[in-house]
Amino acid sequence: MHSLSPNHILLVLMLVSKITIMKILKNCLYILMAGISLTSCDDFLDVKPADKVIPETYEDYRKLQTGAHEVGLIDRSRSTIFTDETILDEWGAEAEEFQDYYLWKTVLGSKARALPYQQFFKVIFFENEIIAQAANMKEGSKEEIDQLVAEAYFMRAYMHFNLLNMYAKPYNKATASTDNGVPIVTEIDIEQAFPVSTVEEVYTQILSDVDSTLKYINIDEYGKGLNYRVSKIATYGIKSRMHLYRGEYLLAKNAALEALKINDQLVDLNMEDATMPYHYTSIENVFAAEQTFDNILNFNVKVSNELISKYNAKDLRLSKYYSSSWGSYSVNKGRVPTHKCSLRISELYLILAESEAQLNVDLAKAKEYLNTLKKNRLEADFYVIEESRINAMNQDDLIDEIADERFRELAFEGHRWYDLRRTTQQSITHNFGGETEVLKQGDPRYTISFPQEAIDNNPNLRD
Structure with missing residues (x-):
């Protein structure tokens, strides 16, 4: 039997642009043609039925899961353009492609680069197939198959979670049962144009899938190089993030503590040879499924003065996370493929705090918890001063300080936009090309509209 190439599977799914044409997807999922190039989708038209291979073994489906990880998710990275982290560079070669997003336009021009949407569903399609075929997999051990199925449940949950936070209102317990969310896709349906579920309904499905993950998962933490895969620590970590976004602080705390039982290590930036925390090999990087900050955007933005002003000169992150030249700062994160990070231990300490x-x-x-992180990020003499300042804070001041620390520590890793959405929804001002635009506090534009292509393909997405 031929072995399945993840790139070939990925190519097939790249051809599926409409959720409503599931008939094609179900057949295409199984097609294998040796020598098909990722750069030429037209070659697919020459595939003959005799050339298709049906995945049967655990190894076949493991390769299918690897294909899901190769889709290349950039949703959280691209959300940076909406925030107070960035200044869109007037001289950036692709700056015009991000201009409308930077100015929070509700109607996009023809040059606007599309935000991710269908990529989420490409991954979901992989996961649905793995879950559906779990009982039919051959040759793998029960432990291997259970682990793979657990990873599929998790990735399906994570994709719906990211979709929800990209294209729906932030979670509000009082309105979540009526607020529009996103489509829930848990099977490959050959006819259905999936309806939009409520925010609460989507979260119910997400948390159910996370529970299924924990039922089957048996690997505590993958070694570096395989930590793009889902492990128990990654599951508890992302679960804690999910509950944080819902304002369920006790549940968020409990999940984060479960994760830290497996790994509670932080990178000490005071060490000369310290590996950056967002590098996939760092001791605190436990889930490395996404590019930290995608290069296309990286080459077109500078770091905002507001963000830089949050760092003290003795905060080691200022010189390690950024580069300074000609009076401005650029981002070091995401410049190379090894900067992949979806979850790291520092986030868990911040969630606990x-x-x-x-x-x-x-x-x-x-x-x-807050001081434990700061001790690993600040010069020793400055940390002593900070520790004293933090210990004297009341609750309100401490909550504000933790928000600032998330801003400093997790900048350009796709957290800021979602943090603003779920908390203050503060006012932000952006300037570009002689135009000034203000995102007012509580502005409806804190919720992004579905891409027009997605609406055209699925009319259920229309308001």
Whole structure:
């Protein structure tokens, strides 16, 4: 039997632009043609039925899962353009492609580069097939198949979670059961144009899939190089993020603590040979499925003065996370393929600090989590001053400080836009090409519209 190439599977799914043409997808999922080039989708038209191979073994489906990871998700990276992290560079070669997003335009011009949408569903299609065929896989051990199925459940949950936070209103317990969310896709349906479910319905499906993940998963943490795959620590970590976004602070805390039982290590930037925390080989990078900050955007933005002003000169991140030249700063994250990071331990300490601060039962514990991170990011003499300042804070000041620390630590990793959406929705001003635009506090544009192509392909996405 031929072995399945993830690139070949990926090519097939790249050809599927409409959710409503599932008939094609179901057949295409199995097609294998040796020598098909990723750069030429037209070659697919020459594929003959005799050339298709049906995946049967665990190894076949593991390769299918690898194909899902090769889709290349850039959604959280691209969300940076909406935030107060960035200045869109007037001299950037592709700056015009991001101009409308930078100015929060509701109607996009023809030059606007499309935001990710269908990529999420390409991954979901892979996962649905793996879940559906779990009982039919041959040759793999029960432990291997269970682990693979767990990863499929998780990735399906993670894709719906990212879709929800990209294209739906932030979670509000009072309105989530009526707020429009995104389509829930848990099977390959050959006819259905999937309807939009509510935010609460999508979260219900997401958390159900996470529970299924924890039922089957048996690898605590993958070694470096395989940590693009889902492990138990990654599952608990992303689960804690999900509950944080829902304002469920006790649940967020409990999930983060479960993750830290497996790995609680932080990179100490005071060490001369420290590997950057967002590098896939760092001790704190436990889930490396996404590019930290995609290069196309990286080459077209500079770091905002607002963000730079949050760093003290003795904050080691200022010189390590950024490069300075000609009076401005550029981002070091994402410049090379090894900068892949979907979850790292520092985020878990920040989730614990925020959860404890919001719960207001043990503020000393919240300060301890925050200071543990700061100790690994600041020069030693400055840390002593910061520790004293943090320990003197009341609850409100501490919550504000934790938000600032998330801004500093997780900048340009796709967190800022979602943090703003779920918290203050503060006012932001952007200037480009002689035009000034203000995103007002609580502005409806804090929720991004579905891409027009997606609406054209699925009329259910229309408001």
